[in-house]
Amino acid sequence: MAVSPLAPAAFPSLPAIAGVRFATAAAGVRYKGRTDVMLAVLDAGAVVAGVFTRSSTRSAAVLDCQAKNGLPATGGAAIVVNSGNSNAFTGKVGAVSVAAISAATAELLGLSEDRVFTSSTGVIGEPMPHQRIIDALPALQGALDGSAIDAAARAIMTTDTFPKGASATVNVGGKTVTISGIAKGSGMIAPDMATMLVYIFTDALIDHASLQAAVSGASDSTFNCITVDSDTSTSDTVLVAATGASGVQVAGNADFTAALTDVMRDLALQVVRDGEGATKFIEVQVTGAADDLDARKVAMAIANSPLVKTAIAGQDANWGRVVMAVGKSGAAADRDLLAIRFGDIWVARNGYRDPDYSEDATSAYMKQQELVIGVDLGLGEGRSTVWTCDLTHGYIDINADYRS
Amino acid sequence: MAVSPLAPAAFPSLPAIAGVRFATAAAGVRYKGRTDVMLAVLDAGAVVAGVFTRSSTRSAAVLDCQAKNGLPATGGAAIVVNSGNSNAFTGKVGAVSVAAISAATAELLGLSEDRVFTSSTGVIGEPMPHQRIIDALPALQGALDGSAIDAAARAIMTTDTFPKGASATVNVGGKTVTISGIAKGSGMIAPDMATMLVYIFTDALIDHASLQAAVSGASDSTFNCITVDSDTSTSDTVLVAATGASGVQVAGNADFTAALTDVMRDLALQVVRDGEGATKFIEVQVTGAADDLDARKVAMAIANSPLVKTAIAGQDANWGRVVMAVGKSGAAADRDLLAIRFGDIWVARNGYRDPDYSEDATSAYMKQQELVIGVDLGLGEGRSTVWTCDLTHGYIDINADYRS
Numbered sequence: 083m084a085v086s087p088l089a090p091a092a093f094p095s096l097p098a099i100a101g102v103r104f105a106t107a108a109a110g111v112r113y114k115g116r117t118d119v120m121l122a123v124l125d126a127g128a129v130v131a132g133v134f135t136r137s138s139t140r141s142a143a144v145l146d147c148q149a150k151n152g153l154p155a156t157g158g159a160a161i162v163v164n165s166g167n168s169n170a171f172t173g174k175v176g177a178v179s180v181a182a183i184s185a186a187t188a189e190l191l192g193l194s195e196d197r198v199f200t201s202s203t204g205v206i207g208e209p210m211p212h213q214r215i216i217d218a219l220p221a222l223q224g225a226l227d228g229s230a231i232d233a234a235a236r237a238i239m240t241t242d243t244f245p246k247g248a249s250a251t252v253n254v255g256g257k258t259v260t261i262s263g264i265a266k267g268s269g270m271i272a273p274d275m276a277t278m279l280v281y282i283f284t285d286a287l288i289d290h291a292s293l294q295a296a297v298s299g300a301s302d303s304t305f306n307c308i309t310v311d312s313d314t315s316t317s318d319t320v321l322v323a324a325t326g327a328s329g330v331q332v333a334g335n336a337d338f339t340a341a342l343t344d345v346m347r348d349l350a351l352q353v354v355r356d357g358e359g360a361t362k363f364i365e366v367q368v369t370g371a372a373d374d375l376d377a378r379k380v381a382m383a384i385a386n387s388p389l390v391k392t393a394i395a396g397q398d399a400n401w402g403r404v405v406m407a408v409g410k411s412g413a414a415a416d417r418d419l420l421a422i423r424f425g426d427i428w429v430a431r432n433g434y435r436d437p438d439y440s441e442d443a444t445s446a447y448m449k450q451q452e453l454v455i456g457v458d459l460g461l462g463e464g465r466s467t468v469w470t471c472d473l474t475h476g477y478i479d480i481n482a483d484y485r486s
Numbered sequence: 487m488a489v490s491p492l493a494p495a496a497f498p499s500l501p502a503i504a505g506v507r508f509a510t511a512a513a514g515v516r517y518k519g520r521t522d523v524m525l526a527v528l529d530a531g532a533v534v535a536g537v538f539t540r541s542s543t544r545s546a547a548v549l550d551c552q553a554k555n556g557l558p559a560t561g562g563a564a565i566v567v568n569s570g571n572s573n574a575f576t577g578k579v580g581a582v583s584v585a586a587i588s589a590a591t592a593e594l595l596g597l598s599e600d601r602v603f604t605s606s607t608g609v610i611g612e613p614m615p616h617q618r619i620i621d622a623l624p625a626l627q628g629a630l631d632g633s634a635i636d637a638a639a640r641a642i643m644t645t646d647t648f649p650k651g652a653s654a655t656v657n658v659g660g661k662t663v664t665i666s667g668i669a670k671g672s673g674m675i676a677p678d679m680a681t682m683l684v685y686i687f688t689d690a691l692i693d694h695a696s697l698q699a700a701v702s703g704a705s706d707s708t709f710n711c712i713t714v715d716s717d718t719s720t721s722d723t724v725l726v727a728a729t730g731a732s733g734v735q736v737a738g739n740a741d742f743t744a745a746l747t748d749v750m751r752d753l754a755l756q757v758v759r760d761g762e763g764a765t766k767f768i769e770v771q772v773t774g775a776a777d778d779l780d781a782r783k784v785a786m787a788i789a790n791s792p793l794v795k796t797a798i799a800g801q802d803a804n805w806g807r808v809v810m811a812v813g814k815s816g817a818a819a820d821r822d823l824l825a826i827r828f829g830d831i832w833v834a835r836n837g838y839r840d841p842d843y844s845e846d847a848t849s850a851y852m853k854q855q856e857l858v859i860g861v862d863l864g865l866g867e868g869r870s871t872v873w874t875c876d877l878t879h880g881y882i883d884i885n886a887d888y889r890s
Binding site for chain 1: 576812
């Protein structure tokens with residue numbers, strides 16, 4: 083698979099986070115000749131918080147992570163992630179696999195089972211060969227390395243065309259706190275190998291409730307604002323682990339939350355940039371809605387519209403389809419107050435084509451790889467920004483042939 | 487454009503309805519060398535009821551029809567429909583065009599303006615050349631013919647690959663009532679030329695409130711149960727006109743409502759069969775939901791999922807994507823009670839692959855042109871059936887290049 087044309091030039095250099103080490107292995111879960119398991123081990127005192135798919139058919143690993151999230155914790159912790167098999171829709175057997183991996187990891191590393199978080203991504207509905215992962219654990223333990231986060235980013239890939247990483251540093255009271263994160267995901271948020279998984283590590287010192295609040299809040303403006311195809315995975319998981327190794331207390335610190343949000347947004351946008359078949363990166367900016375919720379509805383209706391997304395693929399400034407998406411969104415809208423722009427070019431104002439509209443200028447703009455669709459509803463102060471990609475023949479190629 | 491592989495073998499022979507006459511003209515609204523206006527004239531006493539798009543950006547013609555629907559009526563009535571220009575998102579000028587066509591038609595035919603219903607379908611956001619339609623009216627009047635409904639079905643086509651018609655007769659107290667209808671629509675329900683327009687005529691005798699109740703009720707299980715791409719037009723219109731010429735009173739008659747529903751379902755399914763790029767016709771049957779509303783949510787989530795629709799295009803029995811769609815629907819669901827079948831082949835039961843599942847048998851089934859996806863949620867008695875088509879390269883071809 084060719085690397086997405088929207089990919090960053092290179093994987094970033096991610097700073098090591100004191101208190102966390104990584105290892106990867108080629109366990110042969112499904113793939114041959116590549117790594118497919120990553121282990122992250124957190125020193126004693128680490129705090130782990132997370133957000134998870136809202137799907138009612140979520141996988142056994144997600145249910146297990148949710149049950150463990152926020153339990154009273156002592157000692158270290160571990161995160162075990164495999165690609166190749168999602169262990170989703172595997173009935174009661176799925177929970178057995180999760181428990182087996184957790185127990186083996188806990189025993190080997192001397193951790194409480196409550197402190198082992200697992201994720202699985204890959205084919206759905208196939209029995210999970212969890213023994214292959216368990217068999218790889220001793221070698222993983224032997225290979226643990228604080229600087230191996232880039233290898234971890236590669237081991238969790240499925241249909242991803244590039245590994246995804248992002249980092250930030252934040253100054254808190256004259257001391258530096260560091261955040262490094264990785265992600266996988268290429269269809270938002272598809273059920274097979276296109277699940278979105280995100281693991282973020284920081285040396286900040288923070289209690290679970292404060293970390294959970296920061297992660298939940300930041301998700302709302304980052305991971306919950308991207309869409310590739312409107313489909314939602316049964317396995318989507320974001321885990322954020324704070325080792326406390328910096329000794330810098332960040333509970334309630336706005337700068338830390340902002341830096342964490344930046345890392346999450348960066349990873350979220352990389353997932354969009356790896357959208358299956360994507361050739362255009364689209365930012366949808368909605369303003370003037372009755373409230374922020376309405377703005378989100380409009381933005382998501384535009385971002386998920388197959389007709390808008392195919393028009394973008396065709397480099398067609400088809401603002402009529404944007405009007406259509408506004409109309410079907412369910413948000414309050416007045417046709418005759420609508421204004422629509424592509425980039426800085428207003429194509430419609432007051433419910434009609436802008437008198438200064440230039441088809442040539444707009445057509446030139448639509449040839450760019452990064453596009454902005456702006457909509458002002460003219461009703462109030464509500465605003466929302468979401469990100470998506472176009473809908474192309476490549477998406478059909480990937481998804482009409484994926485499983486067979 | 488090649489005719490859809492899912493098209494009926496031929497346009498049906500539609501019985502004439504006493505009290506209604508049709509004419510068509512090539513007015514050059516946009517197209518050259520084809521008819522693009524149809525006029526239907528209803529004798530005095532006709533009753534007209536309708537259902538319309540819920541889009542908040544609906545077109546001027548829709549707003550006008552809604553305002554006229556159910557007004558006290560005397561004399562005859564007319565329906566004027568053009569293709570080539572949707573008169574949608576044309577600002578305040580749009581209403582001027584509707585009023586001009588209504589006034590000219592009313593004057594020529596000696597009708598009240600309140601009794602002239604118009605629809606427009608075609609490009610969005612372009613000024614409507616309504617004078618071309620007005621100029622064609624005298625010739626249309628001269629050509630009125632009770633047997634010309636098939637020509638009317640052709641004049642309203644846009645990206646449709648075949649004209650759509652359906653009819654039924656119903657016995658009421660030993661007398662026969664006849665229903666004949668036509669439709670256009672090929673993307674459900676796209677904003678450009680793929681709007682769905684439906685015109686149904688009957689010689690039944692019925693008051694407006696009773697006819698409206700029958701039409702609204704029947705729409706809920708027919709036109710509101712189809713989807714091609716989840717997009718909603720700004721112009722969707724269903725008008726049902728009862729001339730009363732049979733003298734047979736049908737208000738509240740269940741047999742009449744059933745026959746009307748049959749005609750509406752037939753036309754709705756023809757719209758799906760003409761879905762842009764469609765190669766497979768899919769019926770989604772959901773049972774065992776907590777209630778009918780939840781069943782509809784699940785059925786629509788499946789029918790609108792790009793991942794399910796591309797899997798069908800690839801002839802892949804990818805039931806994992808069906809699970810995903812159930813999970814994201816928002817309906818109550820228990821992963822471990824789910825059962826899924828393709829046709830009569832159960833692929834999953836109790837949240838896991840059916841032990842008797844045969845990949846070969848399922849693969850053979852998926853090669854068929856007409857497919858059933860069945861989902862039983864195992865929770866209650868709620869049920870819903872919806873219809874859709876697959877998502878193919880053809881859809882991308884049509885929609886990435888349409889306007890330019």
